[in-house]
Amino acid sequence: MFLVCALLFLLGMWVPFSEASTPRTEVRINQAALDYVAQVGLNSFQDALKMQLTDFLYYQRGHLQRIPVFMLENDISHLSLKLIPNYGIHLSTSGHVGMTFFLERNLQKLRVGITTEADIVISQAAIGTLVLGISLCNTTIEEVNLTYSEDGSKEIWNSIHGYIKAILPHKPCSKLSFLVEGLNVYMGTLIGLRTIGPESQISYSLTHPPTITKDYISLAIKATFVLLGKPIVFPPPPSSFSLPQQVGSSTAMINFGLSQGLFDSIHFLMQKSGSINLDITGQLNSKNNQLTTSVLGNLIPEVLRQFPNSMPLVLKARVNAEPIVTIHNNQTSLWIQYLLDVLAVSSNSAFKSLFSLDMAVDLALNIFMSGGKLQANASLQKDIEFNVTSSNVGVLDLLGVKPLLRSAVKEPLTEHLNALFGLGVTLPSIAKANFISPQVFVYEGYIVVSCGLHFQD
Numbered sequence: 001m002f003l004v005c006a007l008l009f010l011l012g013m014w015v016p017f018s019e020a021s022t023p024r025t026e027v028r029i030n031q032a033a034l035d036y037v038a039q040v041g042l043n044s045f046q047d048a049l050k051m052q053l054t055d056f057l058y059y060q061r062g063h064l065q066r067i068p069v070f071m072l073e074n075d076i077s078h079l080s081l082k083l084i085p086n087y088g089i090h091l092s093t094s095g096h097v098g099m100t101f102f103l104e105r106n107l108q109k110l111r112v113g114i115t116t117e118a119d120i121v122i123s124q125a126a127i128g129t130l131v132l133g134i135s136l137c138n139t140t141i142e143e144v145n146l147t148y149s150e151d152g153s154k155e156i157w158n159s160i161h162g163y164i165k166a167i168l169p170h171k172p173c174s175k176l177s178f179l180v181e182g183l184n185v186y187m188g189t190l191i192g193l194r195t196i197g198p199e200s201q202i203s204y205s206l207t208h209p210p211t212i213t214k215d216y217i218s219l220a221i222k223a224t225f226v227l228l229g230k231p232i233v234f235p236p237p238p239s240s241f242s243l244p245q246q247v248g249s250s251t252a253m254i255n256f257g258l259s260q261g262l263f264d265s266i267h268f269l270m271q272k273s274g275s276i277n278l279d280i281t282g283q284l285n286s287k288n289n290q291l292t293t294s295v296l297g298n299l300i301p302e303v304l305r306q307f308p309n310s311m312p313l314v315l316k317a318r319v320n321a322e323p324i325v326t327i328h329n330n331q332t333s334l335w336i337q338y339l340l341d342v343l344a345v346s347s348n349s350a351f352k353s354l355f356s357l358d359m360a361v362d363l364a365l366n367i368f369m370s371g372g373k374l375q376a377n378a379s380l381q382k383d384i385e386f387n388v389t390s391s392n393v394g395v396l397d398l399l400g401v402k403p404l405l406r407s408a409v410k411e412p413l414t415e416h417l418n419a420l421f422g423l424g425v426t427l428p429s430i431a432k433a434n435f436i437s438p439q440v441f442v443y444e445g446y447i448v449v450s451c452g453l454h455f456q457d
């Protein structure tokens with residue numbers, strides 16, 4: 001959104017990076033997200049359990065026989081993830097696995113009930129990502145039933161039982177730990193740089209270990225902006241930010257809390273970068289071109305005197321104060337003050353400044369999510385205001401000139417800002433995670449985006 005425009009033209013600017021003053025966001029992951037992860041995870045776990053097991057070694061008639069054993073099907077029907085406050089997640093899963101023993105002359109199939117329980121600890125890695133690890137895991141073997149036996153013999157039943165007790169309990173835990181390691185690879189992508197404009201990127205990382213309650217996992221996240229490979233500094237630290245208990249949608253899988261501090265840092269960038277500056281020229285070949293010295297000369301005789309032949313005008317709008325975003329309940333506003341220089345092209349193609357004005361623009365922002373990015377739509381909520389700051393064409397009748405300037409500035413300016421704000425900013429995310437059905441809530445001093453989670457294949 002704003003920061004995009006801000007960064008576009010920051011080229012070359014570099015200031016030392018200050019860790020303490022980076023903008024904050026809070027991400028709350030609710031039980032609903034865990035339920036979705038459990039549902040996706042169940043399929044992965046079912047697939048992971050399909051394997052060939054260690055051979056079953058069996059003495060028969062004085063020979064050691066190696067019996068191949070396969071576990072190719074299962075109906076693990078249940079996997080649940082529950083939050084453990086201040087710790088992590090408890091995982092439990094249960095169902096049956098089918099085992100096939102390829103005995104020399106007697107194929108045997110068994111159905112074994114298993115229950116696996118694991119505790120997953122969630123912590124912060126040194127690089128500022130989430131890291132998951134299994135701290136406890138055990139599998140209980142429930143009943144073992146023979147479902148098929150080629151010659152009906154049960155002579156080696158006891159040996160098979162012993163084998164199952166020895167081999168099987170480790171498998172679900174080692175597969176789980178493999179899956180969790182795989183998840184950590186995705187968690188690591190949080191800190192990846194995401195392009196938000198030419199040469200400009202944003203990256204997120206954790207500032208603290210996650211806070212885990214019985215209802216959610218809360219992540220304190222900071223944003224780092226990078227331009228041409230260099231981090232950008234922000235003004236003094238915003239006050240610390242934490243979300244109230246009940247915000248956004250209570251049924252959402254994830255709530256993102258975006259602080260005033262985040263928006264403040266964006267103002268800073270907007271001001272410094274010059275990307276919201278704008279030059280406005282009239283439609284040179286249009287009969288209706290209002291931006292000429294002859295049109296202006298009708299209002300200011302001195303202009304007509306200096307430019308007897310009609311010449312085109314150029315309006316140069318330059319931000320000359322820090323833009324201010326205010327976030328009120330259900331209403332976000334952006335106030336920008338420009339110095340507007342009104343110039344005429346003189347006969348030798350040089351620009352001559354006619355007069356300058358302070359110009360205040362008061363915009364209502366409609367903040368929304370689109371294509372996974374936070375974007376804004378700006379519209380004027382008041383007439384553009386002007387005050388004369390200097391004049392080379394004598395005393396100005398501001399009342400007379402205002403309507404001309406307003407109509408010349410209004411459309412190009414809102415179009416320019418909307419194009420910039422429409423580039424959008426990615427929210428903190430990991431690879432393959434998409435945010436669906438987003439809703440934006442505007443509170444006093446902060447914005448919450450509530451959404452669902454969907455993993456791409």
Ligand SMILES: *[C@@H]1O[C@H](CO)[C@@H](O)[C@H](O)[C@H]1NC(C)=O
Nearest residue numbers: 090091117118119136137138
């Ligand atoms: C199995 O693991 C769970 C943790 O997931 C633990 O609470 C339980 O005590 C463990 N059981 C045994 C028998 O170790």
Ligand SMILES: *[C@@H]1O[C@H](CO)[C@@H](O)[C@H](O)[C@H]1NC(C)=O
Nearest residue numbers: 096111112113143144145146
């Ligand atoms: C095993 O057999 C018992 C009865 O013999 C039955 O109650 C149980 O559901 C069976 N279990 C499986 C996993 O098929």
Ligand SMILES: *[C@@H]1O[C@H](CO)[C@@H](O)[C@H](O)[C@H]1NC(C)=O
Nearest residue numbers: 328329330331441442443444
């Ligand atoms: C904001 O808008 C929502 C939905 O229109 C409404 O439920 C809520 O009360 C409004 N809040 C304020 C502070 O006006």
Ligand SMILES: *[C@@H]1O[C@H](CO)[C@@H](O)[C@H](O)[C@H]1NC(C)=O
Nearest residue numbers: 337358359360361385386387
């Ligand atoms: C113009 O001056 C008035 C009075 O000093 C002030 O209230 C207003 O904010 C100024 N407007 C602009 C656009 O600078």
Ligand SMILES: *[C@@H]1O[C@H](CO)[C@@H](O)[C@H](O)[C@H]1NC(C)=O
Nearest residue numbers: 366368370376377378379418
């Ligand atoms: C943005 O504002 C323009 C004009 O006010 C409107 O036509 C457009 O639909 C808006 N877009 C969104 C996404 O709100």
